[in-house]
Structures are given as C-alpha cells and as structure tokens.
Amino acid sequence: MLLFYPVPPALNLDTVWTQGLRNANDAPVHLHVSLDAAQQETDGPILVVDATALPSVPSDPITRDGLVQVSHVPSAAVQNLDPYRPPHPVAAGGGYVTRSLPEDIAVLLIHRRGVWDLPKGHQDPGEDLETCALREVKEEVGIKTLHLRRPLGTTQHGYPDGDMYAVKTTYWYLMQTPERSFSPEQNEGIRRVAWARWSVASQHIGYETLRRHMAHVESAVRTALG
Template sequence: MLLFYPVAARDPDPSVLAEQGVSAPDDGVRLWTTLEALPEDTGPVLVVDPRRLPDRPPENGQSVHVSSVPPAAICNADPYRAPAPVTAGGGYVGCPLPDDVALLLIFRRGVWDLPKGTKDPGESVEGCARREVQEEVGIEALRLVSTLGTTQHGYPDGDRYAVKRTHWYLMRTPERAFEPDRREGIRRVARGRWSVARAHMGYDTLRRHMDRVEDTVRAALRSSISPPGSS
C-alpha cells in the first residue's frame, strides 16, 4: 500500500518537504489511496509510505487523514521524481493438500517471491498474469480460478517514481516439472506449504496480502473440484 499527497500551492517545494515533512495542525493531512483518485490538475505528488506514519491509516476508502507526514515517510522528494503508474499481473499457483495448501514460489534477486510481471501494451491484465506465470516457471497448462485483489509498491525508475499495482489471481496447474526463467533472474521454482511460503516471502507487501487472501484461497481451492488444466 502507498498513499499520495498532492503538493498544495501553499506548501513549500518538494525538496523542502523532504526535510521538514507535511503537517496540518487544524484538520490533519489528507492523503489519497490511489493515483487515479487524485484531483485533476494537481502539481507535484508525494508518494508516502504508510508504514512510516505516526498513525497507521486504514487500507480502505478513497482518502485518509493523518496527523502528519514525517520526512522519513516521503519516498520521492529528494530528488523529486514524479509518480508514474505501472500495471502488472501475477499468480498464486495453488495446490490443495489433504490438510493444507501449497503455493508455487520463485527465487529471484536473493529472495522468495510469487511469479509476476509488467503488462505489455494492448495486453489484458488477466492475459499478463497468465503469461508471466507461464514464462517465469516454465509451464503451459494453467487455469485461472479467481481474482485476489491487488498490491501496490513503488521504486525509483530513472527520473520517475514507478507506482506498480499488481493484480493477483488464484491459479492451478496439473504440471509438476518447472523450469525457472533465468533470463528474468529466477534461480529456483519450488512449492511450499502456505505457512512456509509466508515465512520465507521476501516482501512485506506480499506477506500482508497473503494474510488478507488466505481464507479466500483455501475456500476456493476446496471448492475447485474440476480437474486443473488449461482453459
């Protein structure tokens, strides 16, 4: 989750805000939960990490109010990089076990992750998720079971600050042999029980997402009685 603050005309330059933060003693600071929700014709937009806020806002609604935004919570102001949306898709490739659920994991850049990647121009989000999973774990047969919402994270990308929203899908495959896509820096593909997968997941954003969707995944896999295969 990321939050966004449109710099108002009365505010100092973003480089100053990077040093002093943002405060509004009277009614708090209003932050927006998506780039799309921002008012039109805004100027510079600060990307805010909610984990570094003094009060953790809820993860719902179009906007939230916080008491202040400390400098450490501002991600893109020093130097200022304008936020740019990036759309991606990925998969929870699940396998029901007698008393548990297993997930397919990839090992990339020194951490365990879920297969995912950026949408190509003209490609649907669902098509992107399917393609990325097939390519990254080296399979053909893949069935989408249900949607699992989105995650959002950001990172510097040249002179912009990429804000990536990944759309997640629960998937199944009958295949049991996997080939990591080494062109994408993937070194291993492995299955792990849910608790093991969560414990080894390399990104806090994904661990939190796993907590939100665990019950949904378990229920969907229990009710997914049709044979897994490509659709």
C-alpha cells in the same frame, strides 16, 4: 499501502524534506488512496507516502471522498522526494499457483535476486490483466498449461525508475496447473521454482507487502480449493 499528496503551489518541497507535511492549527493532512485521483487534482508535484511509515492511521481510514486523514506526515514516509521523482503508474499481473495437500495447501514460489517471491510481471500494451498474469506465470516457471480460478485483489509498491517513480499495482489471481516439472526463466534472474506449504511460504516470502497480502487472501484461497 501507498498514499498520494498533491502538493499545493505555496508549499516548497524543501520544506517537506526538512519538516514533513503538517498543516497549520493542527488541521489533518488529507492523502489520496489513488494516484489517479491525485493526478486529477493537480498538474504539479505529487508526493508518494508509505502508509506503514506514518505515526498513526485510523483503523477505518478511508473517507467517502477516497481520502485518508492523518495528523502529519514525517519526511521519512515520503518515498519520492530525494530527489523528487514524478510518480507514474505501472500495471502487472501475477499468480498464486496452488495445489491441495492432505489437510493443507501448497503454493508455487520462485527464487529471484536472493529472495523468494511469487511469479508476476508487467502488463504489455493492449494486453488485459488476466492474459498478462497467465503469460507471466507460464514464462517465469516454464509451463504450458495453467488455469485461472479467480481474482485475489491487488498489491502496490513503489520504486525509483530513472527520473520517475514507479507506482506498481500487481493484480493477483488464484491459479492451478497439472504440471509438476518447472524450468525457471533464467534471463529474468529466476534461479529456482519450488512448491511450499502455505505457512512456510508466507514466512519466507521476501517482501512485507506480499506477506501481508498472503495473510489477507489465505481464507479465500482455502475456501476456493475446498
């Protein structure tokens, strides 16, 4: 989970780098849960905070104002500070391509850049998210027939993107295909496409954010597939 902090004019970024974010008199630090909300508050710098690197987050953290209150933010939790890169949003679509097994579920994985992943890709200009997700999955696993069953929420992660810091939100969908022969999209660095039982896939996915998402949606997927 990423959080966002609009930097007040009086706060120097060098201070954040050395001391983190901490208010006087131990007042809580307020972090936005959405980049858009943070951008509406300021034209200045916005810091991207990795919630998993915070010392403590309340069990029910989001206030009515869409904020998260924390005691402080250590500098190590700030993702876009060394050097400072302004955050910008990136949208993507991806798929949990599944099929039923006797007393289990299989999900289709891709192997890219040395790790197992789920097929996904960036949204093209003017493209809706469902069309994006179907197109990207078809291209990456090399199939023609793919059916979208239902949305499965989103994941979010960030990464340096030149002089900017990309905040990527991936919209996930439950999908099914009758095809059983696949052709990895080699020019995207995909080397293998393979079915795996859900429990095996959730252990071998190479990204913690996606492993957490698999655990979150497992019940919904099993219910949808009956």
